[in-house]
Amino acid sequence: MDPVIVVGAGPVGLALALALARQDVPVVVLDESPGEDTPRAARTVVLREDTAAFVERLAGVELGGAGLHWAGWRTMRRKQATSEVAFGEDAPAPLHIAQHVLTDALRAAIAREPLVELAVDSRLDSMEQESTGVTARTRGPRGTWWRGSYLVGCDGPRSTVRKLQDIRFPGRTAVERHAVAAVRTELPRPGEAFLHRLPPWRTTGPFAGEIAARPLPGGVWRLDWLLPPGKDLVTPELLVARVRETLTGWTGEPSPSYELLDTGVHTVHHRLARRWRAGRVFLAGDAAHLLGAFGTQGLDEGLRDADNLAWKLASAWHHGPHEALLDSYQTERRAIVSARLRAADQVLPVLRGGGGLRSYVPGTARNHDALLMDGHLGLGSLGAPGSYADSPLAPPRLDSEVPVDTPAGAPVADVVVTAEDGSFVPLRDRLGRGALLVVLVAPGTGVWERRHWMGAGIMPRLAAAVTALPHRAELLVAESYPGAAPHTVLLVRPDGHLVTGLNGVHPADLYTAAEATVGGAERAGTRAEAGAR
Structure with missing residues (x-):
């Protein structure tokens, strides 16, 4: 069978290619660049715990050495801290990493993966699809024709794939603008990220009085200054003056020592493609959606797209297309991102609107700070990982179903499990292999070798x-x-979302839930109704 064609070699495209290869699916990645990501110190990404673990699993490396897990988070207003978070086991730290470092780690993994072919200098020019596959034509020094079973556009905001499929991309332009600088310096409380609203010193130039400071390895900090609405020009001179003024305000030194590494202006757009699937063609990442206001991270959602789509494409590649399973990618992921954008639209006039009565309501400012913290830390409606509770793949109500602390459709907790080879591994390490996971909760089994209890009791x-x-x-x-409770049986999707929990071994219910999960929800529901009769 023909490989899957992935258009675009950014983090999402590379992650999707690796995720497919881990499930024995050959992939061709069409990369319009010469094969290198230009280093930019001010172009960084923040990965939440789930997406950082996903990338580490694919790349086969710990990213903590290349990026920085924050020690904590503070929100400041004028001269006071309004909220503080210390990261640890109960509050996993986000990972802050330069985007080119992340891309290089994924490219290195691609180079070791025999099932992935990376075609550089290959810009998509045209494509055709029929019932059996997709044909893509590239132009450039290595222009040629490529044949694939499916094609996924991970080619960014100006996606050629999206345009060739005539898919609309409505939304809002320039929701936020930020002046950005990467500096090497020493700040109080190193390793701790913070957001400073309305700093007490005088601002210079077109700045709106909100600064985010996020640390990187080697004493480097990314600083973001929110810009007011409009198209005010941010000159290098204004930005340098703002860096000095900000560092003086934080350190109390009239001439703070720093090294300016990189600058830029980051504009946030909010857009959502009308369709994410057109036959054998799919969209993922920035080609499908743009978001990022209030500190939220669009790359997080792009990586979750890749995780969701990979196991479904792999199933279709190995076992033949199952339309309900493939359609569920758009249904699940588009609903999550759409809800995220609606939440941002609701918050936007509250956080970025004018003064008025809200300025005089006690506690309002603190509530606004909490909303911003949610966005920056991946919490709440602005940033928490989405749930597929309303997915078309959700099974019908089962007689033996029991609740656990993880709601159905949400990501599972990363507990230690005993694998089939007898090793003790984090549950998350068994994800992404294309298999459903059935987890039996059995206290006491950890002190015995697996071979001793595999033939005992309910096993x-x-x-x-x-x-x-x-x-x-x-x-x-x-x-x-x-x-x-003991003897609870959990069914987990290949991308780590809980399907259901059962109160013991119930083969018929387990089968019904598994069949629904792989796209047979209608058939499963029919059988459940027949059984009830």
């Missing part, structure tokens, strides 16, 4: 039920899971 019956499922599945055992 033989559960193992037989897992073998009979309509999709490949892996049986894992956990000592405990938040909110789960």
Whole structure:
């Protein structure tokens, strides 16, 4: 069967290619660049815990050395701290990393992956699709024709794939603008990110009185100054003056020592493609959506697109297309991003509007600071990982279903499990292999070797039920899971979202839930109704 064609070699395209290859799907990545990402110290990304783990799993490296996990977060207003967060086990730290470093790590993994071909200097020019595949033509020094089973456009905001498929991309332009600088300097409380609203010193030039400071390795900081609406020109002289003024305000030194590494202006747009699937063609990342106001990270959502789409494309590649499963990519992911954009639209007039009565309401400023913190830290409606509770892949209500602390459709907790080879691994390490995960919660099993309890108690019956499922599945055992009673059986999707929890071994319910998860929800619902009759 022909490979999957991925158009675009940014982080999302490279991550998708690796995620497909990990599931034994060959991939061709069309990269219009010469194969290098230009280093820019001021072009950085913040990855939440789930997306950082996804990239690390694909790249096979720990990104903590290349980026920086923040020690904490502060929100300041004038001279006072209005909120503080210390990161640890209960509050995982975001990872801040230069985008070219992230891309280089993914490119290095691509170079080691025999199932991925990276075609540089290959700009998409035209494409055609029919019932059996997609043909793409590239131009440039290596222009040629490529044949693929599916094609995914990960080619950014000006996506050629989206334009060739005549897919509309409505939304809002210039929702926010920020002047950006990367500086190497020493600031109080190193390693701690913060947002400073209405700093007490006098501002210079067209700046709106809100500064984000996010640390990177090596004493480097990315500083973002919110710009007021309009198209005021930010000259290099104005930006240098603003750097000095800001560092003086934070350090108290009249002539603070710093090294200016990079500058720029970052404009945030909010857009959402009307369709994310057109037959055998899909959109992902910035080609499908743009967001990023209030500190939210569009790359987070792009990587979640890749994670969601990879296992569904892999299933279609190996077992033949299943339209309900492929359609669910657009249904699930577009709903999440759409909700994120609606939340931002609702917050925008509150946080960026004029003064008026809200300036005099006690506690209002603190509430606004909390909303901004949600965006920067990936919390709440502005930034928390989405749930697929209303997915078309969700199973019908099952008689043996029991709740756990993770709601159905949400990402599972990363507990330690015993794998089939007897090793103890984080649950997250078993994701992304194309298999459903069946997790039995069995206290006490951790002190015995797997071979001693695989044939005891309920394990033989559960193992037989897992073998009979309509999709490949892996049986894992956990000592405990938040909110789960002993002998609870959890069904987890290949991308780490909980399908359901069952109160013991119920082969028929487990089969029904698994069939729904791989696109047979209608058939599963019919059988459940027939069983009830």
